[in-house]
Amino acid sequence: MPDSNALSIQIRTAAAWRFGTAALTLAASLSLGWWFVTAFERDSPGWIWLGLPASLALGAAAAMHWIRSGQLRREGEVWRLADGAPGSAEETPGSVAVALDGGHWMLLRFRATPAGSRRHVRWLALSRRDLGGQWHALRCAVYSPRPDPAGRSAQAPAAPSA
Known part of the structure; x- marks a missing residue:
């Protein structure tokens, strides 16, 4: 021993960890971006401010240094x-x-x-x-x-x- x-x-x-975190961050940012774009089509631009906490969390996740x-x-x-x-x-x-x-x-x-x-x-x-x-x-x-x-x-x- x-x-x-x-x-x-x-x-x-671990390569799998790096790939997984990059894929999840990309998927979350694309989903959030799509939600922002379609908010105007749903006639609910006043609800866009609800995406601010998600944007901040996503920015923090992307900025994490592994x-x-x-x-x-x-x-x-x-x-x-x-x-x-x-x-x-x-x-x-x-x-x-x-x-x-x-x-x-x-x-x-x-x-x-x-x-x-x-x-x-x-x-x-x-x-x-x-x-x-x-x-x-x-x-x-x-x-x-x-x-x-x-x-x-x-x-x-x-x-x-x-």
Whole structure:
């Protein structure tokens, strides 16, 4: 079993996830555009303002930045994420939590430790197909138990003294 305290893997957003989010965003924007155009034909231009929240949500979904590639490392309890985009070689410390687990794919939430960082929460859609042999090590590291923050001295002894 790999050491769950040290991990360094190259990550890549699952191609199926990228395709699915792009297809859903495109379908939603086409549907919303068609609804705006046909609102005048239905003689209800006053109802167009109802499409504003949907437009804002669609804009936010289209602007979400998914990491296409990068480096995910774990050293003890600290996770570090380095975006593979050109010109961004800095690593952001943070924590990782599993949002969805489908067995052969996972959606992870990377929460940056410094709250003032540029992106506080990053979503990582990873699949077994894209990670290959590193998949098992990632799953072990993500699901490994967290040690007590107070350390071993705060824990009760294994056997009471007589």
